[in-house]
Amino acid sequence: VPEKAWWKEAVVYQIYPASFKDSNGDGLGDVPGIISKIPYIKSLGVNTIWLSPIFASPQNDMGYDISDYRSIHAPYGTVEDVQVLIDQLHSNDMRLLMDLVVNHTSDEHDWFKESRSSKDNPKRDWYFWRDPKYDSEGNRKEPNNWRSIFGGSAWHFDEQTGQYYLALFLPSQPDLNWSNEDMRKASYDDIRFWLDRGVDGFRIDSMNLMSKHPDLPDGKVVDDEPYQSGAEFFASGPKMHDYIREMRAIFDEYDAMTVGELGFTKDEQSVSEYVANDRHELNMVFTGDIVDMDFDPDSKYGRDDFHPRKIRHITNMWQRVMPKVNGWNSVYLDNHDSGRSLSRYGSDAPEHRSTAAKMLATYLLTLSGTPFMLAGQEIGMANLGKDYGTEAYIDVEGRNHYDAVLKTRGGDHFKMGDVMREIQLKSRDHGRLPMQWDDSANAGFSPEGTTPWMTVNKDYIDWNVASQVDDPDSVLGYWRKMLALRKEYTDLFTYGSYKPLSELDTGEMVLGYERESFETGKRAVVLLNFSDKEQKVHVESPSREEYEVLVSNQENGIKAGYVTLEPYGAVTLVSK
Ligand code: ISL
Structure with a gap:
């Protein structure tokens, strides 16, 4: 019988800050916009918000590239605004999770600026700097063959000091070296900064990439491409569990909850090690398998059709593993890194859309674990339609992929058609579409006359909050009913x-x-x-x-x- 805890009874509503509510007409969502929607969020029956990063950032990766953990990206608001958000949530019996992005920083973070300034800077070792290698003809080469998750080499040469630095995502997102104790301490101070202000926990970004194999060995070569994954040497590395336990001591002081993002690590044994209760590490994780059900095993934009047997397998596995190891897990289908589950695992065809959205809601709210939903899911928001061309897609991951294929295939008509189909299903843009509040201009996300930072899905005319909010038969009505039932039957559905x-x-x-x-x-x-x-x-x-x-x-x-x-x-x- 699982022990009870507040974080097990949390139902989490993920907000992508840029896309939720633009209160000042600059085309970007903001913290005051979120505050204005607390009554709405509460009325759904969720009790916790997870905010994707809102910290100071040059926004090369929409805030997952942080330049200062203690200040807020100006268009989103200020630290004072966040304090108001926290206080208002608390006075409504709700909680706030922030996104903790500490596998890497922005290259504009002071730590990196210092680190790159000279080889003997005290912060040099806070990141991964390595000498070049040379091939037999004397050409300079990267220190190893790892591929960035966003494409290309994971190493970038810095002329000033003649060394390469490691960046598993964008070149402007250098990886922090967690084996450096001073670096870890500095990061813990930033964590406390927010816990002291009342934040109730964190979603930990790219959590299991924080410990790399100390020798940074070449990744296994599986094809004739110049760069190889290398994930076997940078995911769930040897010190990973030590770092988590060290952090956990801080979280415990505040009764804060954690959900770790687990890329690459998918097997029962390794996942359990993060969440088994007696190991005292994370409260729960996001296993990537649930959002990868229509991915090719090696690449997100490679095709593998979704089949219900996959969700059966994954659901049965985690639902049975967690009680076995006395652990806990998240339950989710959507986040800001992929296409909408409705369009991928259900159907957004007009005749099925509402039913399918309700079916997926039933899945999320009748399983054991802490449910996470993405804003817009409650009204059946879907992917951009097939009539949107490449110009509607702005996210760096999808664009890099598209450009890489274009380059290697020289624009081959059929191949490009395949790529476009994959983008239409899985691009991260779909998870980041502006929230559809009503049928006025810009879906009520931004005031009339402003240009939202990204495409508003034109289906907002029919699919929006205002048209569903008073209709118990709508998708929104169904979510409310399900959320109320999950609460009423906590002993049954949660535990x-x-x-x-x-x-x-x-x-x-x-x-x-x-x-x-x-x-x-x-x-x-x-x-x-x-x-x-x-x-x-x-x-x-x-x-x-x-x-x-x-x-x-x-x-x-x-x-x-x-x-x-x-x-x-x-x-x-x-x-x-
Ligand atoms: O590891 C992966 C594949 O198994 C990736 O899916 C990886 O987990 C994912 O790209 C990490 O995403 C997170 O960190 C990124 C950021 O762009 C994403 O938005 C964020 O969710 C870099 O911070």
Whole structure:
């Protein structure tokens, strides 16, 4: 039986600050805009906000490149504004998680400026500096073959001191060297700065990249490309758990919660080591597998079709692993780094959109773990449509990929068509579309007459908060109902046991599971149709006498002994 904790009962609403609410008409969302929407957020029934980075930054990676952890990017507001946000959330019984980006800084951070200034600067070792290598013809080469996650070499030559520095993301995001104790201490001071102001916890960005193999060895060569992943030497490295435990001591002083972003590390054993309760490390993680279900194993923009068997496998695995190791996990489908789950794992076709959005909401809110939703999910926001061309896509990851393919394939018509299809599904821009508040200009995100920082999806005319807020049958109405039920049945949905229903009973397009409360013995059966076809499911236990419908996105088809799920249908039954 899991021990209770506030962070297990949190339901988290992720806000991408640039895209939520522009209060001053500069085209960018801001902290006062968020404050103005607290009543709305609270009315949904969520109790925690995760804010993607709002700190001072040149914004080469939308704030994931921080130049000063203790001040706020001016267009977003000030430290005082953030204090108001924190205080107002607290007086509404809500909490705030900030994004802790400490695997790297911006190259405009003072630490990096000092570090790059000379080889003997005291902060030289706060980053990774290495001498060049030379090939047999005497040409200068990078210290190793690691590839940046955004493409190209992960090493960049600095003329002034004649050495390369490591940057696993953009060249302007140099990696911090966590093996340097002074660097760690400086970072902990920044963490305390925010905890002292009342922040309730952190989402830790690129968390498991913070410990690299000390020798920085060449990555395994898998093709004839000049650079190779190298992740086996920079993800979940040898000191990773020491660093986390050191940080955990600080978090404990404040009863702060942590959710670590885990790229690359996906296996049961390694993930468990971060979250097993007796290891005292992180409260929960984001395993990447759930957002990678339509990725090629080696590359995000490579194609692999989503199939419901994948979500069954991943869900069954983590739901069963966590109780086994006395650990906890997040439950999520969306974030700011990919396309909307509705468009990828459900359907945004007009005839299915509302049903599919409700089905995915049912998934998120009936599983054990802490649910994280991305702003806009509650109204069924979707990807940009296929009629948007390349100019609508501005994110550096997708653009780099597009340009790289264009370069190597010389604009081959079919190949470029493939790339565009992948961008239309998975570009990070989709997760960052301005929030659709109403059907006025700019979807009510920015005042009329301003140009929002990025494309407002033109479907806002039909899909917006105002048109759903008073309609209990809308996607928004369904989210509210589900959030209220999750709260009412905390013992069942948050803390209860999990048992998968056999694929033999449900068919391979349906994900089905049973939950049972340790406290009351009450049981729930959840059936989710991940296909656009009707599916007949035989479920032995829910006979009419024992079970009743708790919530569903369809009205008919629920009979003793079997349930006929409509396309993207979702049925949750509970024992009487
Ligand atoms: O590691 C990966 C693949 O397994 C990546 O998905 C990686 O986890 C991801 O790119 C990290 O993202 C985070 O850090 C980036 C930032 O651009 C993203 O927005 C952020 O979520 C660099 O800070």
